[in-house]
Amino acid sequence: MSKFSEVFTTPLAKNNPITVQVLGICSCLAVTAQLKPAVVMAISVIVVVALSNLIISLLRNTIPPRIRIIVQLVVVSTLVILVNQVLQAFVYDVSKQLSVYVGLIITNCIVMGRLEAFAMSRKPLESVMDGIGNGMGYGIILVILGFFRELFGSGTLWGFPVMEKLGLYNIGYENNGLVIMAPMALILVGVIIWIQRTKDKDLQENN
């Protein structure tokens, strides 16, 4: 069981897909200007990584190595389209907000990376845990970014006007437009990596 929990917890911090493996940066810049899309994106990615890991793990002995990438792609795209269709039918507002980003999950390196590196050679249960762990590791960073970018960029959180309620505008505070732009997301990711490496000596290179 300890192995299970390890599979689940390492991607949250020590082997975080974004801050340590530096995967999925593109979508992490694109969807984090506000908190809500970031959260929905995180949930969608968790679902897609977990399910695709499960399916590929179940099929792993039948997949011919020569076409394995194609098979993985078919599985991932099918799942992403399913997620998109379900969002459109039942939570229309959220699906509108995410628009193209849901489709972007297909091209998210984390998904393909986990399929190649893990699910192709492990048992289904382990693979699901790995998928959820990686999805959450990705999600945590997204939520942190979304929190700071929405708060300092638009002065709101989940659409609630925090800064206005605090009365900061009256004393001359202004929203920072740069925080909303993609470059600031990258700088913030850098800051998170910096903090993480200062705390965790294992991640520091010896040279």
Add this chain to the structure above:
Amino acid sequence: MKKFSNAYIFIYSAVIVAVAAVLLSVVAMSLKENQNNNIRNEKMQVLLQAIGIDCSREEAAQLYQQYFDQELTVGTNGETLSIYNIKDSKLEQGETRAFDIKLKEQQNLEKSGQQGAFPVYVFNKEGKKGYVIPTQGNGLWGPVYSNIALDEDLCTVIGVTFSHDSETPGLGAEITTEKFQAPFIGKQILDENGQVVSIAVKKNADAAAMHEVDAITGGTMTSNGVDEMLRVDLMRYQKFIDINRAALSKEEVAGSVENAIEEEVSHE
């Protein structure tokens, strides 16, 4: 590593793809109605919003029937191509319902030199008639949309909605906020001669001027897109506006003549 024959690979990939295709088609078909309803209800919700009625998506269909009378499609020469009676849910003239028209398709038709058909929604709010004109254009990253609600005189704006697919949050996306939309109310889209001049979205707009509103700081490209969209799409209705304004002023003249006669009669 296990060896797989070519035949196996072919059959395997065919089966995988077929399974995926069947699964997706079944899901897409079964959710289609739900999705379409969402889209239609949202369209009604936005139209209602344009005339100042806020409601949830679920209530939209009912309220739409209550406040809107007719859906018209209008040709380039101002001629009415079809009339759909919303109260009776019946097409009274023509073949297509304005509600089902895809604006983009019509704009493309027109661009390629053919005749387009463009929607106008006629509403009646608390006894006051008016028109809603939907528009669509290009922002910075993708399409922007708006609905302009006009008074019976087809000149004064009484409400607007703006929406977009993918403008930058905090910058271009600010077109959906009250702060951007409120100044439109009371502005006029026609000059003194009845020519469509639209409402310019520009820097340092004069709040008292009838034909301009303030653009968004940091959202210049989106503001320009909105400006262009309004100009191009409203110009298209010039003939329709002319015809309806002529009819309106005739009614007014007729009305005032009647009044005059009545007055004379009462004087006697």
